[in-house]
Amino acid sequence: MYRSRLKGSLDRHALAYLSSMDEDASLLPYDIIGSEAHSIMLYEQGLISKDELASILEALESAKGISADELRSMKERYEDVHEALEAYVISRAGIDAGGKMHTARSRNDQVTLDLRMKVRDDITAIEYATLDLINTLLSRARECIDAIMPMYTHLQHAQIGSLSHYLLAYADMLFRDIDRLESCYSRVNLSPLGSSAIGGTSLPVNRERVASLLGFAGIVENSIDATSSRDFLLEFCSSLCMIMLDLSRMAEDMMLWSSSEFNYIELPDELTSTSSVMPQKKNPCPLELMRARASTMLGLLTAMMGIVRSLPSGYNRDLQEGKRIAIDAFKIAYDSLLMMRAIVSDLRVKRDNMLNAAEKSYAIALDVAEQLVQRGIAFRRAHRLVGALVAYAYEHNKVLRDLGIDEVMAVLDRLDEKGLAEVVSSILRDTDPATSLSRRASRGSANPTEQKRMIDAREESSREYRARISAREARLNDALTSLQESVSRFVKCM
Ligand code: ARG
Numbered sequence: 001m002y003r004s005r006l007k008g009s010l011d012r013h014a015l016a017y018l019s020s021m022d023e024d025a026s027l028l029p030y031d032i033i034g035s036e037a038h039s040i041m042l043y044e045q046g047l048i049s050k051d052e053l054a055s056i057l058e059a060l061e062s063a064k065g066i067s068a069d070e071l072r073s074m075k076e077r078y079e080d081v082h083e084a085l086e087a088y089v090i091s092r093a094g095i096d097a098g099g100k101m102h103t104a105r106s107r108n109d110q111v112t113l114d115l116r117m118k119v120r121d122d123i124t125a126i127e128y129a130t131l132d133l134i135n136t137l138l139s140r141a142r143e144c145i146d147a148i149m150p151m152y153t154h155l156q157h158a159q160i161g162s163l164s165h166y167l168l169a170y171a172d173m174l175f176r177d178i179d180r181l182e183s184c185y186s187r188v189n190l191s192p193l194g195s196s197a198i199g200g201t202s203l204p205v206n207r208e209r210v211a212s213l214l215g216f217a218g219i220v221e222n223s224i225d226a227t228s229s230r231d232f233l234l235e236f237c238s239s240l241c242m243i244m245l246d247l248s249r250m251a252e253d254m255m256l257w258s259s260s261e262f263n264y265i266e267l268p269d270e271l272t273s274t275s276s277v278m279p280q281k282k283n284p285c286p287l288e289l290m291r292a293r294a295s296t297m298l299g300l301l302t303a304m305m306g307i308v309r310s311l312p313s314g315y316n317r318d319l320q321e322g323k324r325i326a327i328d329a330f331k332i333a334y335d336s337l338l339m340m341r342a343i344v345s346d347l348r349v350k351r352d353n354m355l356n357a358a359e360k361s362y363a364i365a366l367d368v369a370e371q372l373v374q375r376g377i378a379f380r381r382a383h384r385l386v387g388a389l390v391a392y393a394y395e396h397n398k399v400l401r402d403l404g405i406d407e408v409m410a411v412l413d414r415l416d417e418k419g420l421a422e423v424v425s426s427i428l429r430d431t432d433p434a435t436s437l438s439r440r441a442s443r444g445s446a447n448p449t450e451q452k453r454m455i456d457a458r459e460e461s462s463r464e465y466r467a468r469i470s471a472r473e474a475r476l477n478d479a480l481t482s483l484q485e486s487v488s489r490f491v492k493c494m
Pocket residue numbers: 020079080081082107108111315317319320321323
């Protein structure tokens with residue numbers, strides 16, 4: 001449609017190579033309403049007549065019914081959805097009216113407008129999916145305050161903990177993921193339209209009006225910035241990448257914990273696969289794919305950064321590749337959030353095995369040492385003493401609680417700490433995993449009362465987050481509904 005300067009039509013292979021029609025399918029709805037808002041502004045500014053506006057809007061409304069098949073057939077004729085939609089409007093409204101739609105606009109401001117509108121919706125969808133996962137983590141955490149288990153550092157038993165504490169940690173990480181997306185939203189939610197190709201236009205457009213018709217909070221002011229920049233996409237992809245990193249670490253824990261060696265949790269059958277040859281197998285395939293897709297996501301983010309790096313200012317066709325990246329990144333993160341939620345919601349917690357591991361563990365050692373500190377012993381002395389007791393117990397295949405007073409005495413004797421044998425022995429006797437948790441006193445610890453307080457607070461936060469996101473969503477919907485009402489009024493005038 002644009003090739004009057006060029007001889008002949010675009011080579012078939014070149015068209016296929018540079019077409020963005022595949023990824024543009026998801027941009028079509030945004031291209032349509034963006035064009036409607038732009039056309040209404042053109043009319044309000046006296047750049048097109050009311051009749052011309054009505055014909056354009058009628059054509060755009062009918063474009064909402066373009067089927068996937070029709071879109072596929074357009075792929076053979078057009079480079080992208082912008083060209084296809086304009087051609088469609090011209091074919092229905094005629095060149096004199098339809099040919100005015102692209103006044104004071106370029107595909108460069110148009111494509112980033114579409115992307116910003118899509119990313120805006122994607123952020124909202126991801127935020128809701130993340131909140132849903134958080135709520136599931138919170139309700140499982142409430143059930144699991146007393147699900148005692150060893151906590152690991154270096155993958156070695158570290159301290160006694162509870163499953164709720166672990167689940168709450170991920171809820172907090174996911175809240176921060178939403179914070180990042182919310183902040184990103186404020187930079188995405190600005191309209192680039194009216195920038196033209198790079199330098200603005202001599203026609204009397206009203207950029208703020210288009211922005212407000214489309215529910216944007218404002219405009220990207222500088223027309224070079226508006227058409228050249230993709231930092232909003234980088235931010236979006238990097239926020240999604242953080243989500244995937246969180247999910248991938250959870251996935252790794254769950255794969256370990258569902259192994260026969262740990263045997264702490266069991267994944268629901270419906271969410272696992274088996275082997276074609278080993279009949280006994282129950283493979284955590286969704287978790288494995290989540291781990292792999294976190295890597296894919298890293299690749300997408302790196303690719304996006306690579307595209308922008310050293311790109312000359314202004315629009316370059318390289319930027320087209322970013323659309324595919326944003327679409328893929330959204331799909332990976334969204335699907336993974338849903339998958340993780342299903343897994344967390346249905347996994348079976350094998351409390352006895354967890355407790356058994358905690359009871360057999362030396363992860364109680366720090367609690368024992370702290371009991372000595374409570375009795376006035378210097379922490380370094382307590383650490384040395386308990387370390388020696390652990391070494392003895394380990395050699396004799398016992399847990400700390402099983403050490404008799406004679407054994408304690410013998411160990412302490414070697415350390416010149418014989419006078420503490422009585423007190424150490426009594427501490428060992430009355431320190432078990434449950435008391436160890438109830439004695440935790442620091443804020444944010446695994447103490448059951450602290451766990452309850454944290455769960456209550458997070459449930460309250462989650463309600464606040466949801467209310468904030470849905471108020472933002474409602475504001476956008478109000479703007480788009482009134483845009484639709486204006487469109488319908490103009491079309492009726494025809
Ligand atoms: N298909 C292009 C993209 O997705 C649209 C913008 C093309 N602009 C241009 N000047 N060639 O990025």
